[in-house]
Structures are given as structure tokens and as C-alpha cells.
Amino acid sequence: MQRSIVVVGAGPAGLAAATEAATRGAHVTLLDEAARPGGQIYRQAHSALGDSEYAEAGERARKHDILARFQSVASRVDYRPDANVYALFGNGELHVAYGAGSEVLRPDAIVLATGVREMAIPFPGWTTPGVMFAGGAQAVLKSQRVLPGKRAVIAGCGPLPIVVAAQLLRAGGDVAALASLRPLREMLGNPRALWQGRQIFYEGLRYLRTIRRAGVAQLSAHVPIRAIGTERLEAVVLARVDAGGHVVPGAEREIACDLLAVNYGFAANSELAAMAGAELRFDADRGGWLPASDEFGRTSISGLFVAGDVAAVRGALVAEAEGQIVGAAAAVPPKSIGDATMTAALRTALGRRQRHQAFQTAVRTTLRVPRGLWNLTTDDTVVCRCENVKLRDIRSALDAGHSSLNAVKRNVRSGMGWCGGRTCLRAVAALSELHAGIAPPVIMTPRPMVRPITFGAVVAQKKAVDA
């Protein structure tokens, strides 16, 4: 009998998994929240807008190739855009809403390729209109071909701020400054890894050349400590920080801008896996709470797989190779093929994943947020935007002896709003650790719905489909 697979997420990992599983004869359903496949990195604009020229040629080629490979099997994949996968239960039921309707799916295997979101470090003024996540600013540029600001300051750590700064410049934007938490030379410490990741590394160098030629002020070991403006962002105050992330007094500078794009790394979209009861682990540098998984993406729940950044943040190239591996593993009945046989059959993809992973391991320290940086969040800073919870409120709950994320939540409502803690949970955890020594962090109990759906859509639910 044909095996049914549901893949959640149509970024590089999800596309590769769906393509591989379909190639191997499985019946594949690909669910994605966006209107077009590609995910964050290979986000496609509406066809009327044409393809982006802002990304490096190598990245454009990778995007073209993965979408073309998916197209080649598309007739055999049930691809459903604009899908809201709002719950996953331990019994293998996946609940999906599509606008006014909803459906329960119960496939033989589920591959979660839900990727990551950006991690926020709240600082005074970070909720001012004009302050965005760097990836969010890039998404506006990619999908709508609109500059999200006239004059930008880009800040944070890791490679994304560099990419976003260069792409804004190429799109005709003005970038006033690029502030990096860590010096770029940190990446140069491991020549072997650089050689293995040379493709990406060279692309990075070309982005840096764009930035240098535009005369953008590059500030190493600087972070935004304050956003100024009431109705709209008017300026940003940057300050020097030491290796521990503590602000060095007296080294502040104010830069006028109407866009501040910040990225301090990522948080894995692991809610569905957590809701289903999959075992989690915590890795602060690679996305926080991650579903524990083996080399073939198998989680602690039989039939539930993870692939790509949701399994541990390692970038698009690892995600694509891993998607292929996990797609292949999900396409065969459990225990029907021994791990050694599978390893032999997937040697090429496993090797590719290993190479790209080595590079990512070498550069992962650039994504490490030093503990002291969380001191940027002051008592008056809003931490949970949905429920308007300030650090002062959280500290008051901690001081009263509430010593877990669940207990803090029940007291101040952090994470109880629209986003369910997706934006603030890592911050509440880090701030609780900084101010009350709560460690190791325990995830807040994940509950349906991951995203809201209406009562009407539930009433219109189709019954469980055993695919």
C-alpha cells in the first residue's frame, strides 16, 4: 500500500523532503502557510514582480534548482498553500485550517520542516514602528519589492545582518550603519571548515564588498541600545559592548534612521513537535527548544520526523540535504530498512549535509548571544508585546518566588497573547535566568492552537482522513 506522508513547511527542508518522498513513491501532502513555496530564504514574490536580483547568483541558482526539482514531481504532490497547521497531537493527528474550513489528517508519517523565527532581545524602544527583525525587513523586500525604510541601520549577529544590508543597498536603499555584535574575523578561525563552506563564504565576501563600496559605516562590537521616536523611528543609539555583552560606558552614538533591522539569531518553530509530546532538548545557539532527533530526523514519537532548521539551526544548505535524507527515511515503513542500509543508500546526501554542517559549526559562535546582552532589557522595556508585559512585571513575579516559565506566565500573562509566546518566550527564559537564576529553562506547556482559527472553521471540519 502507498505510504502517506505529510510535510509541514515548504522551505528548503520541506521542499527537499516532499520531492524525495514523492520520488520514492509515497503519497505526499505538502502544507505551507505562505501563498508560494520557498520558505523564508527562497521566498518568491508574486509572479508579476519577477525574480529578485538582490541575492547572490549562487543563492538564486540554489533557489531555482530546488523549486525546479519540486516542480518535476509537483503532479504527484498534493501541495496546499495558505494552510494553518494549528495542532498536532501525540496520536498522529494533524489539524489544519484553510480559511473558512479545516481538516484532520492522519498520515503514516509527518515531517516537520517548520524552520525558525527570529529571536528578539528587547531593548528600550524596540516596539517603535520602524524597528523590525532583519529577516522581516528582507521578507518585505523579497515578496513585495518594497524598501522597508529610506535610511536603515542594520544590527545583530551572524550572517543575516550582512546579507540584509547588502540586499537593501542593491535594491537602492540607504544604509547608514552596520553594527555587528562580533568581529567577522571570528569566522576565520577554522580554515578547513571555511574551505568546506567556501561557496557560502564567497557569497558573504561579495555581500561585504557591496557594503564596503557603498561606504556604509561598519561598527564591530556595537549594538543598538535604544530606539528613538514615538509615532515612527527617528534615530538609533548604538553603543560598544565588551565580550560579555555589557555596554561600555561613554561609547554611544546616535544615528538618524527610519528603519532599524535587527537579528540576534533564531528560535526554532518547534511548537507542533512539543504539542505532540516529542522529547525536546535546549541549545541556545541553535534555536533554543529543539525536538530531539536522530540522523534520519526521527523524533521520540514514532512516525514524527523533523528536518532543517527546526531540528537545529544550520542554514539552508544543511536543510536541503537533510530534507532529502528525512524525506527518504519517512517514505519507508519504520524498521523495514536497517540504519546501515539506509546510510549506504543516502551516502551522497549524508556527506553533503556533513560538509555544510561543518561550516555551520565553525561559524556558530557568531550566533552566540553573550549573557550580558540581556541587560539591554530595562525594567520599563516591554518584553511580551501581545500582553504588554514589562521586565518590571516579570521581575516582580520572580521576586515573589514564581520560579518557572509557567508560573511567570500565570502571573503576568507573558506568552498568553496572540503569538502564544513565539516572540517573547526565549526572552522571558533568558531574563528569568539572568535575574533569578532559573536554569535549565523548561518550555512553557504548548497548547493548541499554534495559530488562531475560527469556531466556524472547526464546525466546517472534515473528518480524519487516513490518507
Next chain:
Amino acid sequence: MSLPAVDVLIVGAGAYGLSSAWWMAKRQSGARILVVDEGEFASGASGRNGAGFRMQWGLELNIRLCQESLRFFETAVDQLDYPQGLELKQDGYLVLAHSDKAFATLDSVLPTQHRLGVPSELLDADECVRMVPGLGRNRLVGGSFCGKDGSISPFRLLDALLRACRRDPNVEVRYRTRVERLEKSNGSFQVSLTGGPVEAKRVLLCTDWAVPQLLAPLGAEVPVVSLPKEAIVTVPRAQMVKPILVSLEHHISVNQVDRGSIVFVVARPREGTSIESTPDFLAYAAPKITDLLPPMADVPILRTWGGVSSVTPDMQPILGETEVEGLYVAVSSFRGLMTSPAVGRMMADLVIDNDTNDPILAQLGPRRFKTGELIVEPLLNQA
């Protein structure tokens, strides 16, 4: 070697446990009180319910329990020294009847309510719809309304009680502390706890459906079983439902809180002690909710959660001393939050002052089940 000793060990830091500890400490008898809870703050039924309270009952004892408790809620900010506020809302409580039989029951209990001073009134279907324009007409016969009823934040109330208890040097509250073993010898209780043993002169069990498993090794029993429920909260909306609603036939309560979110608690016959959200719950609840309130079809559900309340054979609390001397129980039977102030006061009377004169306590003791006569509350279980 002697164990660390307390005068009273309270097991369970929910509304009953914390309220009892606070009222006991207030007696200033010098008694040392230890409250233990195997979970964390507000992780049990007291932190998972629909937050409503009402004086609209049919039995005098339930009305009195809730009247006394409401008097406390109205002054709790001062009594507990909790300036943050308890989100006390008194926009009324509308008990809906969707059958002539249920409406007749509402009518039949009105004289008792009025005799005791509950300002309740009967409304016909039109009046109900005027009060809550979103109400569906399907089978709606009418309702009973009391403007003094309402809701209170469970989290705020528990936090206020916890902070007040912790300010008292004679009270200690420990979370993540489980009772591993409870024994009695030489007139006192030896209790093995997570983190070490204690000796207690008296023990009060406030763990609802988990009480029987603590009592069993001592040869005592009270009849209480678990009652899992699930709840739904919507995204904030402009006011759609001003009073709290309960529909006796739909088995649903509705509470739109100040921030605009609408909370639905939906009872469904189910066994077990799991607080998980079940896969088929929303499909079960959504048609009932849109039947009760059709405009809800367009309202987005933000989240669901589960909790486990308790139920006794006569659906009344069990309050009092068990057949083991010095061992007390306070079992809520699914209305712990709304009756917790009165019950805390009674347990202080009983455990600290040995005062057994309260007429309500006399009716709700654990021994009542031996006689075989059950007191029945008419405003429950109308389905």
C-alpha cells in the same frame, strides 16, 4: 532524632489549600503551617477553571457558601493587601434554560434565593436576548439572572493568597513537593516529602480527586473522583457577552474577561486525570458553542487548555475530619475557587479552633455518605 515539626500540614496549594492556610494564620494561634504542592503555582484545577462565581443555587448551604465568599472577594484587595487587584467583575451571571423543565427548576429555587437575599430574577427568552444579543434562539426558554454574580481572576486570587501567606512567618508554602508517604503513630503524622520528612500534629488534604490515594494507606476513604474538563479562550473582541453565561443543557460556561477574550469551559463526560488537550475536543465543542452563541462562528480561537476538577456523589464539597483523628479533608467538587474563602474560614475554625458548630460544616462532613442520604443541588446536572 526528631523530625522537623509543624502544627498543620496542608497538602495542595490550590484555592482551598492556600485559603485555609491564610485563614489559619489569621487566627494568630502561633501554629506553624506548612503547605506543600507537587505541582507549581496555579498548576492544578484552581488555575484552570472558568473563573466565575454565583450565588444562584437552589440549596441554602451552597447559597450561603457563595454569599460569604463573595463578601470576601469584594474586600479581598484590602484583606490580602494586594493593590494589583483581583480582576473582580460583577456584571452578573445568567443561567440559561433551553427546556421547560430547566426553566421550571430555575423558577422553583427563586423563593430560597430571595429568602436569603440573593437579588436574582427570572427572564424570558426575549429578555435574555436583550441582555446578550448574540444568544441563539434555538430552544431557548429563558434564564435566571443575578447582577451581583461575576468572576475573579484565579491567578490573581492565588497569587494574592500566596503572597499574603508568605508574609506570615508561621506559614511556609513549598511547590514541587510531593507527599510520598503519610503515616500516623503516637498521636502525630509522619510525612515523607520531596526534600525530606516532617512531623505534623494535624493534616489537611486539599487535593480534591487525589485525596483518596493519600487516605488509603491510613484505612480512610472519601468518595471523590476526577472530572477532566477542557476550556477555550478566544482572541480579544469588543464586548459580546456582558454577564457570565452558563447553559444547563449545553454544559458550557462563558466568561468574556476585561481584556476582551472570551473563555468557554465545556464539560464532557470523560474519565482520567489528564490535563492534555484532546484531539476531538474542538470538534465536539464548536457546534455547541455556535448553537448557544451563533456570532461566535467568526471569532478566532486563540488557545485551548485542560484541567481536572473533582466530583463527589452528591456534587457537594466534603469538609471535615476523617475517621482518622487529626486528619481533615476539604474536597471542592468542582466549585473550589468560588467557595474557597468560606471554606478556608471553616477549615480554620475546625483545624485550629476545634469549632464544629458551623451548620454548613455539619451537613458537609465526610461521614454523611454512610447514611445513604444525599443532599441534591437542583441547579446542577440538568442535561
